[in-house]
Amino acid sequence: MLLGDIIAHLDDEAVAAEALVQLNDLVLLGRVREASSQAGVAPGAFAARAVRLFSDGAADEDWITMLGIMGQSAEPGLACLRRMVEFALRPPERSQTCEHGH
Template sequence: MLLGDVIARLDDEVVALEALVSLDDLSLLAEVEAAASRDGLTPGGFAARAVQAFTASASDEDWVSLIGTIGRAEDPGGACLKGMLAFALKASRAGPACGHAH
């Protein structure tokens, strides 16, 4: 499957939730659930938004790193989702870009 196909599928909240659960990473799932709750989203919604955020705002360096990780992974789709979630969770922990509490 092409990277674009993986990204397009993960843009769907239900597919993203299924992929998130299939990662079998309880720590990551708990972190996503907490971030989703803070943002008023479901975990699947957060995962789908993570994919959108990565594709819209990741730097060239972020993309090169993600592609390298995917290339070495036994599960490229799972590695892709984990990388995009890590990007979104980092941004979520940092809070709003403007510095104001929303």
Template sequence: MLLGDLIAQLGDETIAMESLIGLGDLALLARVQDAAAADDLTPGEYAAQAVHAFSTQASDEDWVSLIGVMGKTDDPGHACLKKMVEFALRPAGVAHACGHHH
């Protein structure tokens, strides 16, 4: 599957939520639930928005890191979503993979 197709699928809140649950990372799921509630969103909406945020705001280094992680797993879809959600959950002002504050 092409990365663009994967991003398009994960931009759907239902698919994003199913994938988020499929990660089996309860701590990450709890963080998403808290962040979603703070923004008056469902966790699926938050995850889908995280995909969009990464797609439009990630640095070149973030993209390289994403591709690297996806290349080392048998489940690139889950790896992609996890990386994108973690990107969205970073506190404002935290350095990106490149070390700069964007």
């Protein structure tokens, strides 16, 4: 399956929800449930949003890392979802400037 096909499938809330369970990662699933609750959406919807967020905003390094992990995985679709969800769960980056206006 091509990467574009994987992303298109994971953009579906029901597919993303099922894939989250297939990850067999209770810690990650708990983090997704907490984040989805705070966002007021179902975990599957959060995962589908994570796919779109990654697709729209990930840096080149994030894509390269994900592709490398997918290449080594027996389940590249699940590896893709894991990286995209982890990306969405990252805290927002703070500006590197100081508060003195320099």
